[in-house]
Amino acid sequence: MNVSPPQLRTVNVTRYVTPLREGGSLPAIAEADDGFLYVIKFRGAGQGVKALIAELIGGEIARKIGFKIPEIVFANLDTAFGRTEPDEEIQDLLKASVGLNLALHYLSGAITFDRSVTVVEPMLASKIVWMDCLLTNVDRTPRNTNMLTWHRELWLIDHGAALYFHHSWYNWEEQAKRPFVQVKDHVLLPYATELEAVDPELKAIITPEVIRGIVGLIPDEWIATEWQETPDEVRDIYARFLETRIASSHIFLNEAQHARAALI
Template sequence: MNKLSPQLRTVNVTRYVTPLREGGSLPAIAEADDNFLYVLKFRGAGQGPKALIAELIGGEIARKLGLKIPELVFVNLDEAFGRTEADEEIQDLLKFSVGLNLALHYLSGAITFDPTVTTVDEKLASQIVWLDALLTNVDRTARNTNMLIWHQELWLIDHGAALYFHHSMDNWEEQAIRPFVQIKDHVLLKRAAELDNIDADFKAILTTELIEAIVAIIPDDWLTDRSFETADDQRKVYTRFLNTRIANSAIFVKEAQNARQALI
């Protein structure tokens, strides 16, 4: 394995604890055979494996940039697991999610980030805004921040809505160099005063080799787009999209700076 590649553990679900009825994907808190609790994201949910791919890529890029994100693990779900589930909706979700799924370590006692209560420093805000502009993450707004406060530190969760280009990959080259106009709704945009410095720092970290290593860990059976002949062909598009976007980061940085100026 490439030495740059993240080392994700694989665990097996032993107990379905409770659904998290937030949004349409119906994640759940589940216990695994390592005796830890996880927030389990199902491959059988609405957006299918592509949401897991976005979660995996977004989370591991964030980690490599030094941002705090709960540990990501691959999670095996046995076909017999949902047979005793009384809720038909959950039973169907479990049935369609047999095999390899993704989960984040459950941060017990964490509270949802509230921008009216907690002020994020300008450097950290700029780092998170830059990350979300790179990933085209539409889901970090005041309405749904997808950030937690745990042990007095800010943790990022939920990147499943990022990389929306992969829902229509035919024109990925064009999408890779587009500004990210939705950044205007980012909950931390007003605090992101150091985007130029962060741009230089993060581009130095996110080498083409590192992006290739992160994309390489996507499981083959999540790469189901039939417009590609092989899973590796689909991986190459993710790698090329991200590397193109990083090389042209001035485009999305400028969009974020302009949007910020409109707020201050």
């Protein structure tokens, strides 16, 4: 079966609206030349392009599974942009982010997910936990759920802390087969009663062809700032990491099951 690779639009940032002072990355709400507002993740922020790559891969894998994800676009920042910004810290960030950045469509009026208010059924909770174990996403905890409720539906956001293997790049094979011990802090783990049932279903969706299509979106210019390998070599390592992790899913599933049992 042929799988069409995902396509991302590219927009040009026209107006910086307001910073979102969350953590050290300083994302911002900005307007683009298509007239829409976006949450922009800047390549010049603390974690650099690796956070953007994690956001891109994590978000598009989540979309492929069927979760609701704001549209992800490449956001081009011109050299002239931000020269009139009075905040020196923000101006420095914008200068360091000239070129392609990543942005998510801004969900105006969305509210932060609250598990005491919104009930997540077990199958959905299990799929989200499974995906976050695959991606080694440490950032979906009760303190910071990175989920929103918008128009009475659950939306997933902010996968920039996933794939942390790329911060110690050269032992990726070993890391691909490690259990995800941080799953014990996952906000949806108590409701993830169907992990064994969703495993074959999601493995059938996230095929090597799907993975290769998603990692193929990583721009050459991002790779050139961080790695000595060629862009194709870097994209191949990301793909092989995810393929190995899926093939070894029993490892992270066992860890999740044990962590869930400890909660009961």
